[in-house]
Amino acid sequence: DAGVTQSPTHLIKTRGQHVTLRCSPISGHKSVSWYQQVLGQGPQFIFQYYEKEERGRGNFPDRFSARQFPNYSSELNVNALLLGDSALYLCASSSGPGSSREQYFGPGTRLTVT
Amino acid sequence: SQKIEQNSEALNIQEGKTATLTCNYTNYSPAYLQWYRQDPGRGPVFLLLIRENEKEKRKERLKVTFDTTLKQSLFHITASQPADSATYLCALALQTGANNLFFGTGTRLTVIP
Numbered sequence: 085d086a087g088v089t090q091s092p093t094h095l096i097k098t099r100g101q102h103v104t105l106r107c108s109p110i111s112g113h114k115s116v117s118w119y120q121q122v123l124g125q126g127p128q129f130i131f132q133y134y135e136k137e138e139r140g141r142g143n144f145p146d147r148f149s150a151r152q153f154p155n156y157s158s159e160l161n162v163n164a165l166l167l168g169d170s171a172l173y174l175c176a177s178s179s180g181p182g183s184s185r186e187q188y189f190g191p192g193t194r195l196t197v198t
Numbered sequence: 199s200q201k202i203e204q205n206s207e208a209l210n211i212q213e214g215k216t217a218t219l220t221c222n223y224t225n226y227s228p229a230y231l232q233w234y235r236q237d238p239g240r241g242p243v244f245l246l247l248i249r250e251n252e253k254e255k256r257k258e259r260l261k262v263t264f265d266t267t268l269k270q271s272l273f274h275i276t277a278s279q280p281a282d283s284a285t286y287l288c289a290l291a292l293q294t295g296a297n298n299l300f301f302g303t304g305t306r307l308t309v310i311p
Contacts, residue, residue, distance in 0.1 A: 088241070117298060126202075126287050126301030127242065140298050174241050184230050184249075184291065187299065189241030 088177050088190035096196045097165050105160045105193045109177030116158040119174040127174055133158055134181040170197045200225040202302040210308045219273040219305045221288030228290040231264055231271050236285045278309045
């Protein structure tokens with residue numbers, strides 16, 4: 085069975101540009117969460133979507149947005165990129181929205197902003 | 199302020215010994231605590247989950263304890279192997295509020311042959 089997939093693997097953007105990252109959850113999983121992981125730190129929560137509705141939002145500026153599609157895949161959009169947005173962006177899926185469920189993480193998208 | 203601290207950035211142990219990693223938290227009321235393993239350039243992989251009313255959980259060579267009075271979780275790997283070398287992350291899930299996880303900064307474990 086395929087795990088969580090993310091695309092692209094790596095991305096280099098310039099300050100001020102916009103980026104879209106994509107995630108496909110494990111088949112049957114309806115919950116998708118996005119995390120940002122800066123080098124040397126633990127992942128930091130950005131968004132959670134369940135059944136196409138936003139269920140949680142972390143402490144990130146409005147430049148960050150996301151959505152979930154009818155097939156439960158998800159996109160994370162970041163506008164007006166800053167150097168500080170350089171990080172590994174992780175997508176995680178789970179079978180439901182509750183915090184008791186283990187999260188299955190994808191390999192991440194490495195974003196570099198120059 | 200809220201904090202999740204993992205004992206040290208790096209821990210080196212000899213193969214065959216028991217590795218003990220610590221996760222301390224302040225100003226959180228977790229309902230669950232999870233441990234993940236992360237290899238370089240990869241996403242975290244779930245290892246164990248322990249509930250606030252559980253004292254200990256085991257899975258093969260892994261053992262987790264959870265002390266809500268001390269606000270601490272200990273993660274043990276017995277009979278450690280070089281393949282256990284990785285970064286280990288603890289993550290808290292709260293009793294109320296959003297369904298996300300709050301991660302510590304991780305401990306990089308190196309098992310020396």
